Amino acid sequence: MIFTMIKINKHIKKILYPVISLSFFYIIWEISAYYIGAEIILPKPITVFNSLIQIILKQDFKIKLLSTLIRGLWGFGISFILGLTVGILAGIFKTFRMLISPIISIVRSTPVISVILLAIIWFKVDNVPIFVAFLMAFPIICGNIIEGITTTNSKLLIMAKLYNVPLYKQVLNIYIPSVFPFIIAGSSMSLGVIWKVIVAAEVLSQPKFGVGTSLNDAKAYLITEEVFAWTIIAILLSIVTENVFSLVSKKVINGKFKY
Amino acid sequence: MANLNIEIVNLNFNFSDQRIFENLNITFKRNRVTAILGPSGCGKTTLLNLISGIILPLSGSIEIPENIKYSHVFQESRLLSWKNVEDNIKFVLKSLNKEDVNFRINHYLSEMELLDFKKYYPFQLSGGMKQRVSIARAFAYPSNTIIMDEPFKGLDPSLKSSLIKLFNKVWREDERTAIFVTHDINEALMMGDDIMVLSKSPNKIIETITNPLPWSERDLNRNEIISIEKKLYKLLI
Numbered sequence: 001m002i003f004t005m006i007k008i009n010k011h012i013k014k015i016l017y018p019v020i021s022l023s024f025f026y027i028i029w030e031i032s033a034y035y036i037g038a039e040i041i042l043p044k045p046i047t048v049f050n051s052l053i054q055i056i057l058k059q060d061f062k063i064k065l066l067s068t069l070i071r072g073l074w075g076f077g078i079s080f081i082l083g084l085t086v087g088i089l090a091g092i093f094k095t096f097r098m099l100i101s102p103i104i105s106i107v108r109s110t111p112v113i114s115v116i117l118l119a120i121i122w123f124k125v126d127n128v129p130i131f132v133a134f135l136m137a138f139p140i141i142c143g144n145i146i147e148g149i150t151t152t153n154s155k156l157l158i159m160a161k162l163y164n165v166p167l168y169k170q171v172l173n174i175y176i177p178s179v180f181p182f183i184i185a186g187s188s189m190s191l192g193v194i195w196k197v198i199v200a201a202e203v204l205s206q207p208k209f210g211v212g213t214s215l216n217d218a219k220a221y222l223i224t225e226e227v228f229a230w231t232i233i234a235i236l237l238s239i240v241t242e243n244v245f246s247l248v249s250k251k252v253i254n255g256k257f258k259y
Numbered sequence: 260m261a262n263l264n265i266e267i268v269n270l271n272f273n274f275s276d277q278r279i280f281e282n283l284n285i286t287f288k289r290n291r292v293t294a295i296l297g298p299s300g301c302g303k304t305t306l307l308n309l310i311s312g313i314i315l316p317l318s319g320s321i322e323i324p325e326n327i328k329y330s331h332v333f334q335e336s337r338l339l340s341w342k343n344v345e346d347n348i349k350f351v352l353k354s355l356n357k358e359d360v361n362f363r364i365n366h367y368l369s370e371m372e373l374l375d376f377k378k379y380y381p382f383q384l385s386g387g388m389k390q391r392v393s394i395a396r397a398f399a400y401p402s403n404t405i406i407m408d409e410p411f412k413g414l415d416p417s418l419k420s421s422l423i424k425l426f427n428k429v430w431r432e433d434e435r436t437a438i439f440v441t442h443d444i445n446e447a448l449m450m451g452d453d454i455m456v457l458s459k460s461p462n463k464i465i466e467t468i469t470n471p472l473p474w475s476e477r478d479l480n481r482n483e484i485i486s487i488e489k490k491l492y493k494l495l496i
Contacts, residue, residue, distance in 0.1 A: 159337040162311060163351035163400060164331065173350055177341045 043225040052229040060209070067209040069237065071126075072198050075133025079190060082134075083141030086182070088171070090142070091149025091179070098144075108139040116201045129201035129210070136197045137190035144186030148179035184249045191245055195238040211237070263289040263324045265310065265404070265436065270319035271310060272302075279305055280462055283319070286454065292430065292437040294451030296444065298495060299461040303440035307408050310438060330402035332410040336389035338381040344368065345377045348396045355401065367395040370429045387418040391425065398429055407439040411446060423449045427474045442489045448484050449477050456494045466494055 026045060033044045043051075085236055090097040115135050119128040152175055160170045202212020210236050218226035272280045279302045287293045300474050308314045310321060311329055330351075330358045336427040338347045345364055352360045368374045371391040378448065381389055390410060397405050411419045423446065430437065441447050445455045448470070456466040468490070 155333070155335065155337055157341060158313070159333065160330065160351075162313070163333050165351060165353070169350070169353075173339060173342070177339070 011136060025233060039226050040222055041227060047225045048228040048232070051223075051225040052232055055088060055214075055229050055233070059255050062129055064209045065233065065237070067207065068129075068195075068198060068202065068211040068234075069241075071129045071193050071199035071202075071210070072241070075130045075198065076137060076187075076194055078130070079141055079194075080187060083190075084145060087142040087177070088138070088147025088149065088179075091146045092167075092171070092175070097146060097150075104139045104142060107135055108143070111136070112136065112197055112200060116197075116204050119201065120205050120229065122136050123206045125205045129198040129207070129212070132197050132201040133194045136193050140190040140193065141183070141186040144182045144189070148182030149175055152178040177253035186241060187249075188245060191242050192238065195234055195241070199234050218252055221238075265324070265438070266319050266322040267310075268320050268322060270309065270321065271317045272275075272305065272314075274305070275416040278315075282409060283463060285436055285464060287436060288411075288453065289324075289436050290434045291452040292439060292450055293453045294424050294447035294454060295438065295440045295455050295457055296442070296447040296491065296495070297440075297457030298442060298459050302441075302456045302462045303457060304408055306457070307440060308437065311406055326415070327404055328400075328402040329404050330397040331373050332390075332393050332397045332405065332407040334409045334412050336381070336386075336393040336425070338389055338392060340381050341381050343378050344373065344384075347381070347392060348399050351396060363399040363401075364395075367399045367429070368392075370398070370432075371395040371425060384401055387414055387422060390422065394422075394429075396433050398433060402435060404436040404438070407437065409441055410439070411441075419446070420449075426450065426480065431474060444488055444495070445479055447491070448479065448488060450474075454487070454491070456491065458494075466490075 027044075029045050033039070033042045036042045044091055086100060090100045112132065116128065117134050119131045148188065154245055156174050156178075160174060165173075183207040199210075199212040199215065202210035203216045204212075206213055206216065211230055215227060215234075218224075218230060267283055267285040267287075270283040271278070272279055272283075283306075295303055295306065299354060300471075305314070309316055312332070338344075340351065342350060347366075348364050348368075349360060352363065355363070364377070364419070365374065368377055371394060373388065373391055374385065376388065381392075384392070394410070397407075410423055414422065427450065439447075439450060452470050452474075454468045454470065455464050456468075457463070458465045468487055470487070472481065479488070
């Protein structure tokens with residue numbers, strides 16, 4: 001019996017463990033809500049679930065979600081392209097790396113709230129979350145690529161140099177494949193960060209549509225179950241995009257970079 | 260007629276403050292395999308790096324023929340793990356037309372008995388096979404000089420012996436100047452047309468021996484080879 005239990009199929013484990021942990025979380029939430037007894041402070045899970053369904057069924061849900069999604073994708077896209085370009089240049093050329101490193105360190109250490117407040121002063125409300133997402137994601141992607149390039153196997157580079165392989169061929173055939181895992185890791189990490197900062201920036205900058213805007217409205221009217229519901233939507237957005245990215249990157253790796 | 264040998268003339272080289280080579284003079288004869296034999300730390304790899312121009316001497320000169328083109332075999336195979344055998348060789352072949360590239364790849368892979376493994380990735384090959392790919396790559400590259408830095412290090416004796424035989428076979432069909440460093444007397448005896456013994460402290464050539472046997476007759480049990488082997492042992496101890 002015990003032996004059979006140990007041999008539980010790996011796939012079942014993949015589903016079973018999250019179900020156990022989420023059930024535990026649900027029970028704690030249910031008990032806490034029951035003892036507090038004030039839904040304005042902690043609504044019951046069922047109330048939040050009902051609110052979530054109502055939000056999703058509303059006509060403007062799609063535009064609110066899409067607005068946030070588009071901002072996130074813009075922020076990620078700009079960070080990815082610039083992070084890749086600057087990262088590759090800084091990784092290959094030491095002087096450029098030394099010039100860019102202090103700027104990346106400053107951006108990385110700047111508090112998100114300062115960036116949001118400055119962006120509110122500088123940009124249109126719709127662009128604030130994009131700018132903030134860029135400033136948060138760019139150093140992650142760029143830093144990861146620099147790390148990938150500087151840790152590229154120097155023996156392979158010496159081999160290529162001795163065989164007079166041109167630099168562009170070295171970049172395409174040694175640097176990029178070596179850096180690829182770092183690009184994936186950096187992008188995945190930045191996607192995790194982006195949705196948090198986008199929602200925070202939307203809360204403060206109040207664009208017309210957005211998950212953050214709706215979150216702030218719910219807070220303003222003390223509709224706590226809606227605050228919870230929009231938070232769940234933001235979490236789902238993050239999980240879905242990260243999974244889509246992970247699937248796409250796995251396909252690219254399988255197709256082009258066989259290790 | 261232009262000198263087609265590689266000549267090292269009065270070369271001095273320091274590493275940090277330590278003098279590695281002082282007034283070193285060596286001639287590597289064209290289209291011969293020169294084995295540089297010496298103990299660890301005598302500067303064998305440094306000498307190869309100086310010849311290929313990775314590092315520069317403090318003074319002195321390395322006189323090389325005008326049209327010299329090197330290919331290399333390293334201690335490790337140095338293959339790109341994300342490329343298959345064929346693409347690994349293709350990676351170093353530039354300025355050649357497609358047909359020539361394909362011919363060279365097929366020819367040298369077949370010489371190295373690896374033609375069936377053309378589409379294999381390095382992780383699917385054994386250590387000896389990877390090193391054979393590395394040798395095939397060196398031959399496929401249109402060089403006139405091959406530089407080899409202990410290419411059989413870490414391989415078991417029978418594998419080493421079969422690789423040496425393969426190398427010699429391909430070599431004799433496509434003669435190029437070869438400079439080959441090793442600390443293994445048997446490797447030097449089996450491969451070297453000329454064997455130079457490099458000593459440690461001071462790092463200098465203390466003996467140059469010409470192999471009395473052509474490659475096809477070289478056998479570690481032959482008297483001529485045994486007598487040189489004894490001499491080399493004495494020099495290295």
